[in-house]
Amino acid sequence: MRIFCASIATETNTFSPLRTDFSDFKESFYAPPGQHPVTPTLCSAVFTEARVRAAKEGWDLIEGTATWAEPGGLVNRETYEQLRDEVLGQLRAAMPVDAVILGLHGAMVAQGYLDCEGDLVSRVRDIVGPDVIIGTSYDPHSHLTEQRIANADIIVAFKEFPHTDFVDAGRSVVDLVLRTLRGEIKPTKAVFDCHMIEVLPTSREPMRSFIDRAKAMEGAGDVLSVSFIHGFMAGDVPDLGAKVIVTTNNNPAKASELAQKLGQELFGFRGTTRPSFVTPDVALDQALASDARPIVLTDVWDNPGGGVPGDSTILLRAVMARGLGDFAVGTIWDPMAVRICISAGEGATLPLRFGGKTGAHAGAPIDAEVRVKKIRRDSWQYFGDSIVPLGDCAVIELPGGGEVILNSNRSQSFDPSLFSNMGIDPTAKKYLFIKSTNHFYDAFAKIAGEIIYVDVHGPYPSDPKTNGYHHLTRPIWPIVDDPFAAIAS
Numbered sequence: 001m002r003i004f005c006a007s008i009a010t011e012t013n014t015f016s017p018l019r020t021d022f023s024d025f026k027e028s029f030y031a032p033p034g035q036h037p038v039t040p041t042l043c044s045a046v047f048t049e050a051r052v053r054a055a056k057e058g059w060d061l062i063e064g065t066a067t068w069a070e071p072g073g074l075v076n077r078e079t080y081e082q083l084r085d086e087v088l089g090q091l092r093a094a095m096p097v098d099a100v101i102l103g104l105h106g107a108m109v110a111q112g113y114l115d116c117e118g119d120l121v122s123r124v125r126d127i128v129g130p131d132v133i134i135g136t137s138y139d140p141h142s143h144l145t146e147q148r149i150a151n152a153d154i155i156v157a158f159k160e161f162p163h164t165d166f167v168d169a170g171r172s173v174v175d176l177v178l179r180t181l182r183g184e185i186k187p188t189k190a191v192f193d194c195h196m197i198e199v200l201p202t203s204r205e206p207m208r209s210f211i212d213r214a215k216a217m218e219g220a221g222d223v224l225s226v227s228f229i230h231g232f233m234a235g236d237v238p239d240l241g242a243k244v245i246v247t248t249n250n251n252p253a254k255a256s257e258l259a260q261k262l263g264q265e266l267f268g269f270r271g272t273t274r275p276s277f278v279t280p281d282v283a284l285d286q287a288l289a290s291d292a293r294p295i296v297l298t299d300v301w302d303n304p305g306g307g308v309p310g311d312s313t314i315l316l317r318a319v320m321a322r323g324l325g326d327f328a329v330g331t332i333w334d335p336m337a338v339r340i341c342i343s344a345g346e347g348a349t350l351p352l353r354f355g356g357k358t359g360a361h362a363g364a365p366i367d368a369e370v371r372v373k374k375i376r377r378d379s380w381q382y383f384g385d386s387i388v389p390l391g392d393c394a395v396i397e398l399p400g401g402g403e404v405i406l407n408s409n410r411s412q413s414f415d416p417s418l419f420s421n422m423g424i425d426p427t428a429k430k431y432l433f434i435k436s437t438n439h440f441y442d443a444f445a446k447i448a449g450e451i452i453y454v455d456v457h458g459p460y461p462s463d464p465k466t467n468g469y470h471h472l473t474r475p476i477w478p479i480v481d482d483p484f485a486a487i488a489s
């Protein structure tokens with residue numbers, strides 16, 4: 001038995017001032033065949049899980065390229081076509097195969113390609129023909145298109161947000177593909193379009209119990225797999241929005257009945273799933289009045305994980321205006337400022353302009369007399385079991401005593417190790433300012449006395465009603481109050 005696997009993944013914010021090319025993939029993660037590390041990355045757990053099964057069961061795993069770029073702006077056409085053709089060439093060379101397993105993100109948009117993953121999966125189908133099994137894993141912050149549904153036998157998305165279960169999703173795809181190949185199951189899937197876009201953290205109710213119930217359904221009766229696509233509101237594409245995929249064992253009626261039931265339930269949660277997001281002023285009032293420590297304040301919309309640059313200065317400026325000193329910021333993306341700090345050296349004092357350089361919606365740069373407290377080449381942080389590179393970093397101390405980590409590789413704040421790796425004890429600070437919508441939650445909750453979600457206006461396109469979509473034409477909530485009535489009429 002021969003199975004080919006590959007992974008091409010990124011998340012494209014089509015509103016971002018950034019653009020994505022091969023250097024971004026190379027900077028984040030690029031592993032040619034045979035060079036995938038022993039630890040999984042977010043979208044490549046199918047590699048590590050397939051290796052385990054291949055070694056145990058004695059079949060041939062043919063590894064293609066695995067690559068990931070930190071979420072950013074529109075992908076350069078040549079870059080997408082080069083990566084796609086690289087993987088398709090590897091697949092052709094590997095033929096004949098019994099199955100193809102792809103670790104995808106699902107929100108990649110390139111110049112000329114609104115649905116990169118649909119394009120990739122359909123080209124894979126063209127090469128392997130109708131009888132070879134194709135399994136795909138997705139991040140829930142993706143777009144589920146007809147082209148992807150029609151060309152893959154197995155579709156599984158991570159269930160948790162934060163995505164603590166990305167390895168489970170990889171394992172599930174590999175397992176379902178193997179069981180299909182052995183004739184133990186005949187997957188039949190159905191999709192329900194919820195016609196909504198919402199932030200759906202599973203670390204709180206009502207999503208917590210909903211996901212627990214969905215997990216309990218898997219393996220019971222004919223239900224093989226239940227997945228939820230949350231959607232990604234910063235991607236202007238026709239299929240933007242939440243969808244439910246249910247896969248059953250040779251029972252299409254059950255799949256479509258359950259997808260519809262769960263989809264209607266999910267639609268019923270709209271407007272109730274977010275933690276309370278407060279303005280910077282309210283957040284700082286709340287933090288100043290609290291005895292807890294450390295207090296973690298997360299800028300939910302300057303989250304590089306959503307494709308924005310991550311160099312917003314809006315919240316830091318508000319913090320400095322309040323005269324706070326006992327805080328650390330992790331991080332502000334500014335490779336140019338890092339380079340200047342490295343040239344100045346640890347211990348140097350200099351006037352530095354940092355942050356706010358890449359777009360019109362992230363505040364102006366900050367000018368301050370700073371002290372370079374720490375330099376580290378190739379710093380990193382954990383995200384679960386995986387290692388996330390931060391590139392060359394500098395810790396600068398502001399005149400009031402606050403400390404800011406400047407990084408060279410864009411990344412959201414996943415884990416307190418981002419501070420400790422830069423010589424800052426996160427538990428010793430009164431306030432920690434980070435940039436993440438919800439992925440930070442598991443790791444930071446372990447050390448936080450209190451967590452405050454700060455709703456800074458910009459730079460992420462966080463209001464679907466005013467985002468100005470061109471390609472999204474389906475009625476979806478909250479743009480339309482009752483999308484199902486709109487469809488019926």
Ligand SMILES: [Zn+2]
Pocket residue numbers: 139140141163
């Ligand atoms: Zn995601």
